[in-house]
Amino acid sequence: MIRVQDLSKHYGAKPVLDIDALDLPKGGVAAIIGPNGAGKSTLLSLISRLDTPSAGSVLLDGDDIRSLKSDALARRLAVLRQDNALTARLTVRDLVAFGRYPYSRGRLTATDQAKVDEALGLVGLDGFEDRFLDELSGGQRQRAFIALVLAQDTDYALFDEPLNSLDINHAVAVMRLLRRAADELGKTVVVVLHDLNFAARHADHVIAMQAGRVVHTGTVPEVIRAELLKPLYGMDINVSTIDGRLIVDVFG
Template sequence: MIRVENLGKSYAGQWVVDLPELELPRGGLTAIIGPNGAGKSTLLSMIARLQSPDRGVVTLDGQDILRIPGDTLARRLTVLRQDNAMAARLTVSDLVGFGRYPYSKGRLTGEDHAKIEESLALVELQPYRHRFLDELSGGQRQRAFIAMVLAQDTEYALFDEPLNSLDIRHAVSVMQLLRRAAEELGKTVVTVLHDLNFAARHSDRIIAMKNGQLQFAGPPHQVIRTVALRDLYGIDLNVSRTDGKLMVDIYG
C-alpha cells in the first residue's frame, strides 16, 4: 500500500500539493484525475521519489520511501514519466532491456532475456524488437516504453499521462495494457489521466484533485458523478449510464 501523510510541495510560496492523508491500496488500477495544475503529476513524482516533498512522508508498504535503498526501490516500484524521450537509435529490445538494470546492472542473463521477451509479447511488439525507436509510430513507441516498465517486474507501476499525444485507437490499446498489468500480472497500477471516460471504464478507484488538494476518492461510481465533476472542472457536463457503463458527455 502507498500512503501519504501531511504531504506538501510548494513552488514560489504556493502549495501545489497539500494532502493531509491519502491511501492507495495494493492491487488494481487507480486513476488520478483533475484539471491542469491540480498537482497530479507532482504527487506521482513524489511517490516515485523523483521529487522530494517539502513536508510530510510517503510510505510504501509501511516504509518511508526516502529510506528505501535505491536498488531495492527499483525492484519494487517503477514509473513512466511524460518526458520519456530516449536516444532515437535505440532498438525496441535495447529499450525494454533497460527495465532489467536493477537486477543485472547491464549484464543481461537468460532470465533477463526471458523477461524482455515476455514483456514484448504482452505489448505485441515482438516483430519490432530490432526496430529503432524513431522507426515506430507514436503508439508503438509508447507500448515499447510500457514494455520497459513491465520488464522491470515491480509490484507498483506508475504512469504519468500515458495517453498523451496518442490517437484514440492507440489510447484504447494502452489502457487495455494497463488493465492487463493490473489483472493478469497482479500489479498495482497508478496512472494520471485526463480522459474521464477511460478513467471511468478502466479504473478500480479514482483520486480526484484540484488546487493540490484531494476532492474525491473512491470507486468510479462514487467519483464519476455529474455534480462532482462539474465542480472539479468548472464546465458543463453530464454523467449517464449506457449498458451499465458510466459515460461522461461534455457540452460546449
C-alpha cells in the same frame, strides 16, 4: 499500499501540492484525474522519488521510500513519466532492457531477456526490437516506454498519461493490459488519465485532484458523478448509464 502523509511541494513560495493523507490500496487500478496543473504528475514524481517533497512522507507497504536503496525501490515500484524526452540513440530492445537493470545491473540473464520479450509482445511491438526510438511513431515510442515499465515487473506500476499519442485501438489495448496486470498478476496500477470514460471503464478507484489537493477519492460511481466533475473542470458535464456503463459527456 502506498500511504501519503502530510505531503507537500513548494516552488519558492508557491505551493503546488498539499495532501494531508492519501492511501492507495494494494491491488487494482487507481485512476488520478483532474485539470492541467492540478498536481497529478507532481504526486507521481514524489511517490516514485523522482522528485523530493518540501515536507511529508510516502510509505510503500510500510517502508518510507527515503529509507530504500534505489535498486530496492526500483524492484518494487516503476513509473512511466509524462514526458519521456530521451536524447540517446537507443533501440527499442535497449530501452526496454533498462527495466531489468535493477535486477541484473546490465548483464541480462535469460529470465531478463524473456521479460523484455514478454513486455514487447504485450504492447504489440514485436518486430520493432531493433528499431531506434527516433525511427518510431509517437504512439509506438509511447508503447516502448510502457514496455519498459512492464519489464521492470514491480508490484506497483505508475503511469502518467500512458495513452498520450495512442490511437483508440492501442489506447484500449493498453488499458486492458493494465487491467490484466492488476487482475491476473496482482499488480497495483496507478494511472493518470484525462479521458474520464477510460477512467470510468477501467479503474476501480478514482482520485480527483484540483489545485494541488486531493478533492475526491472513491470508487468509480462515487467519483464519476456530474455534480463532482462539473466544478472540477468548470464545465458542463453529464454522466449517464448505458447498459450498466457510466458514460461521461462533455458539452464544450
